[in-house]
Amino acid sequence: MTPVELIRAPFFHTPVNAFRDDLALVCHEDGGLLIRDGRIAESGDFAAVRQAFPGAAVTDWRDGFVLPGFVDTHVHFPQLRILGGLGRTLLDWLEHVALPEEARMADVAYATGTANRFVGSLAAHGTTTALVFGSHFSAATAALFEAAGAAGLRVISGLVVSDRYLRPELHQSPRDAYRDSTELIRRFHRHGRLLYAVTPRFALSASEPMLEMCGTLLAEHEGLRVQTHINESVAEIAEVPKLFPWAADYLAVYERYGLTGARTVLAHDVHPTDSELERLAAGRTSIAHCPSSNAALGNGIFPLRRHVDAGVTCAIGTDVGGGTGFGMLKEGLQAHLMQRVAADGMNLDPARLCYLVTRAGADAVGLGDEIGDFRPGKAADLVYIRPPAESSLAEVLSRVQSLEESLAAIFTLAGPESVREVRVAGQPVHRAGEPIQGRLLAR
Numbered sequence: 158m159t160p161v162e163l164i165r166a167p168f169f170h171t172p173v174n175a176f177r178d179d180l181a182l183v184c185h186e187d188g189g190l191l192i193r194d195g196r197i198a199e200s201g202d203f204a205a206v207r208q209a210f211p212g213a214a215v216t217d218w219r220d221g222f223v224l225p226g227f228v229d230t231h232v233h234f235p236q237l238r239i240l241g242g243l244g245r246t247l248l249d250w251l252e253h254v255a256l257p258e259e260a261r262m263a264d265v266a267y268a269t270g271t272a273n274r275f276v277g278s279l280a281a282h283g284t285t286t287a288l289v290f291g292s293h294f295s296a297a298t299a300a301l302f303e304a305a306g307a308a309g310l311r312v313i314s315g316l317v318v319s320d321r322y323l324r325p326e327l328h329q330s331p332r333d334a335y336r337d338s339t340e341l342i343r344r345f346h347r348h349g350r351l352l353y354a355v356t357p358r359f360a361l362s363a364s365e366p367m368l369e370m371c372g373t374l375l376a377e378h379e380g381l382r383v384q385t386h387i388n389e390s391v392a393e394i395a396e397v398p399k400l401f402p403w404a405a406d407y408l409a410v411y412e413r414y415g416l417t418g419a420r421t422v423l424a425h426d427v428h429p430t431d432s433e434l435e436r437l438a439a440g441r442t443s444i445a446h447c448p449s450s451n452a453a454l455g456n457g458i459f460p461l462r463r464h465v466d467a468g469v470t471c472a473i474g475t476d477v478g479g480g481t482g483f484g485m486l487k488e489g490l491q492a493h494l495m496q497r498v499a500a501d502g503m504n505l506d507p508a509r510l511c512y513l514v515t516r517a518g519a520d521a522v523g524l525g526d527e528i529g530d531f532r533p534g535k536a537a538d539l540v541y542i543r544p545p546a547e548s549s550l551a552e553v554l555s556r557v558q559s560l561e562e563s564l565a566a567i568f569t570l571a572g573p574e575s576v577r578e579v580r581v582a583g584q585p586v587h588r589a590g591e592p593i594q595g596r597l598l599a600r
């Protein structure tokens with residue numbers, strides 16, 4: 158008989174879209190999550206689940222809270238060490254901060270160290286699934302996949318392809334990019350929890366033959382995802398018509414090469430046209446909203462209401478290193494704050510924040526049937542949060558009146574010091590005091 162585990166804890170999840178349903182947030186004060194074979198077999202009030210499965214071994218986490226594992230829909234692994242480069246515009250930051258560090262990934266040892274620390278940082282912040290920009294170098298991108306595979310995280314990534322605009326050492330011919338991408342797909346796509354994403358850096362750095370090559374990869378392999386950037390800064394957008402004079406707008410560039418649709422996540426979209434929003438919704442292309450990055454690089458305030466009203470799926474991305482760190486809770490808070498000061502902002506209550514960092518992300522990366530909430534049948538990807546004694550969060554939680562207030566406090570105050578254990582498919586990928594890096598090195 159398969160051993161079953163019953164986690165007893167207050168838990169939250171959003172099984173449905175919190176922008177469409179006011180009752181999307183499901184909370185259980187004395188909750189029970191029954192895990193069997195790495196999946197949620199039952200979820201609900203502890204007493205009821207206990208009665209149905211009296212033989213299950215109980216894990217008592219009543220001193221904390223459990224949330225579904227976070228899904229980071231936009232993050233760059235080579236940029237771990239350049240977090241904090243404040244005060245620049247996007248194109249200036251790319252040239253002087255991001256791209257020099259991206260070039261260092263040619264050194265496989267440096268890239269491997271970065272990949273291991275990157276994966277450890279995701280797990281330590283409660284992120285169980287991430288759509289990750291790889292490197293411009295094949296060996297560095299392979300190092301990321303290997304680190305993610307060893308750690309047990311769900312990582313969707315790919316070789317970043319570009320053949321102009323950046324630095325010569327980051328450019329590759331479409332032919333070479335095709336060869337390297339194909340090899341990485343063969344080695345890593347659908348291996349364990351890994352998936353491959355075709356990853357043109359952005360329209361400015363990809364010629365039409367390169368974009369065509371990306372479309373060829375999609376046609377040749379089942380189940381690939383696509384990730385790139387769109388409509389991030391006004392100065393960037395102004396370059397698009399010079400390079401693609403036939404394109405009506407930025408999105409049209411990607412549409413022409415078959416790079417949009419339900420398998421695609423486009424980062425930012427701070428400055429979309431109404432037509433672009435309509436086409437994103439119709440094609441079920443998702444947007445990774447990266448509020449810290451948008452603010453840090455001065456790109457503007459994300460028009461969330463226009464996206465939601467148009468029916469576009471939006472999730473959250475930390476955009477390390479244009480953003481300010483790996484914390485998805487912090488990123489949710491930043492989204493909330495930006496919407497508070499937006500002229501047409503939406504109220505991101507705890508239900509919507511929970512939805513954005515879990516269920517919406519799962520849908521965006523095409524894993525909505527597998528992860529994102531605690532309905533029976535889902536993989537048991539979860540985060541156990543318990544603030545340190547005497548922390549501000551512990552003080553606040555000692556006096557809140559409702560679970561919803563607790564969740565608001567968690568989004569406001571919980572950092573990695575409050576992330577006690579993280580599981581993917583029921584298996585621990587992070588425990589406080591036992592960072593994943595240590596386990597990797599021990600192998």
Ligand SMILES: [Zn+2]
Binds near residue numbers: 231386424476479
């Ligand atoms: Zn980015």
